[in-house]
Amino acid sequence: MVxxxxxVLKKTPTRYRTVHFQxxxxxxxxxxxxxxxxxxxxxxxxDAGIETLLIGDSLGNVVQGQNSTLGVTMDDMITFSxxxxxxxxxxxxxxDLPFGSYEESVEQAVASGIRLVKETGISAVKMEGGxxxxxxIQALTAAGVPVVAHTGFTPQxxxxxxxxxxxxxxxDATAHMVQEALTLQDAGAVxxxxxxxxxxxxxxxxxxxxxxxxxxxxxxxxxGQVLVWQDAxxxxxxRVPSFVKQxxxxxxxxxxxxxxxxxxxxxxxxxxxxxxx
Numbered sequence: 001m002v003x004x005x006x007x008v009l010k011k012t013p014t015r016y017r018t019v020h021f022q023x024x025x026x027x028x029x030x031x032x033x034x035x036x037x038x039x040x041x042x043x044x045x046x047d048a049g050i051e052t053l054l055i056g057d058s059l060g061n062v063v064q065g066q067n068s069t070l071g072v073t074m075d076d077m078i079t080f081s082x083x084x085x086x087x088x089x090x091x092x093x094x095x096d097l098p099f100g101s102y103e104e105s106v107e108q109a110v111a112s113g114i115r116l117v118k119e120t121g122i123s124a125v126k127m128e129g130g131x132x133x134x135x136x137i138q139a140l141t142a143a144g145v146p147v148v149a150h151t152g153f154t155p156q157x158x159x160x161x162x163x164x165x166x167x168x169x170x171x172d173a174t175a176h177m178v179q180e181a182l183t184l185q186d187a188g189a190v191x192x193x194x195x196x197x198x199x200x201x202x203x204x205x206x207x208x209x210x211x212x213x214x215x216x217x218x219x220x221x222x223x224g225q226v227l228v229w230q231d232a233x234x235x236x237x238x239r240v241p242s243f244v245k246q247x248x249x250x251x252x253x254x255x256x257x258x259x260x261x262x263x264x265x266x267x268x269x270x271x272x273x274x275x276x277x
Contacts, residue, residue: 006029006030007029008023008024008027008028008029009023009024009027009029012049012090013090014090015089015090015092016051016052016090016091016092017092017123018092018123018124018146018190018191020051020092021051021052021092021190021191021212021223021224022190022211022212024212024223024224025210025211025212025213025223026210029223030223030224030225031051031052031212031223031224032049032050032051032052032224032225032226033050033051033052033053033054033214033224033225033226034050034053034054034226034227034228034229034232035053035054035055035056035058035059035062035226035227035228035229035230036053036054036055036084036087036229037055037059037062037063037080037083037084038080038083038084038087039083039084039086039087040087041087041229042083042084042085042086042087042088042091042093043087043088045091045229046087046088046089046090046091050091051091051092051224052091052092052093052094052224053084053088053091053092053093053094054093054094054095054096054126054226055077055080055081055084055093055094055095055096055122056069056095056096056126056228057069057072057077057096057098057099058228059072059076059077059080060072060076062228062230062235062236063080064076069098069099070099072096072098072099073098074098074101074112074115074116076098077095077096077097077098077116077120078115078116078119078120080095081093081095081116081120081121081122082119082120082121085120085121085122092123092124093121093122093123094122094123094124094125094126094148095116095120095122095125095126096125096126096127096128097109097112097113097116097125097126097127102127102133102136103129106135106136106139107139109127109133109136109139109140110136110139110140110143110145113125113140113143113145113147114143114144114145117144117145123146124145124146124147124148124190124191125140125145125146125147125148126147126148126149126150126193127140127147127148127149127150128150128151128154129149129150129151129154130151130180130184131180131183131184133149134183134184134187137149137184137187137188137189138187138188140188141187141188142188146190147188147189147190148189148190148191148192148193148214149181149184149189149191149192149193150192150193150194150195151177151180151181151184151192151193151194151195151197152177152193152194152195152196152197152202152218153195153196153197153217154195173198173201174200174201174204174205177194177197177201177204177205178204178205178208181205181208181209181213182208182209185209185210185211189211190211190212191211191212191213191214191224192205192209192211192212192213192214193213193214193215193216193226194213194214194215194216194218194222195215195216195217195218196216196217196218196243197215197217197218197219198218198219199218199219199220199221200219200221201218202215202218202219202221202222203219203221203222206221206222206223207221212224214226216243217241217243227244227245228244231244231246232244232245232246232247232248233246233247233248233249233250234246234247234248234249234250234251234252235250235251235254236251237251
């Protein structure tokens, strides 16, 4: 694994656990998170030192080609989560509870959370929603399932929120989000993810909490940052959110390789003697 001098931990853990992110928060440090959906990619990110990987229900968009996350099922999450866990040695792996797997009742949330952890080996679940899910977080925590809360823009509620829109711009947004975040922390959430929130609001929330925060389109004041890897590394050839910084053009490299392969096949240059028995 690649290590850097930027870590505030005295020693890189054998396996990251929630306590290590709490230590990073308390030391004023930062950590990185990426989405991931398969074992080979997970192994690459794990070796690169990415502290935590998220099997997001964004797999509906970037893997399955759906136009939202709403069609992702528990069976989908279990299949992809098992693959990511199999590809990691050190990163903490968490997964989304998909739409329809926890909203009905506290009992449904606990059953879904336990199933996702038990059948995949992940270390935490992420659950969208605000104070209305305090009983769910409390019950999951009591059942031994760590919960990462998710506020701000919540994709599973896109129809209620009126589409993909920045949240927290109203006059009393900071006070409201801080109070909501404190309530979720008191309920037992081990981290809080904020999506598409003004940077000053997210910073105020992070400063008010003792648990780590994670931002996506929320400025640099959060403890951690997360991006969908296909957006950040150039696999997404369509519209990329404005808050995404692109670090590579993996999609371009893959396209070039495919073109060279096809050309070799059509010219009968592949397979050659060196690639035949």
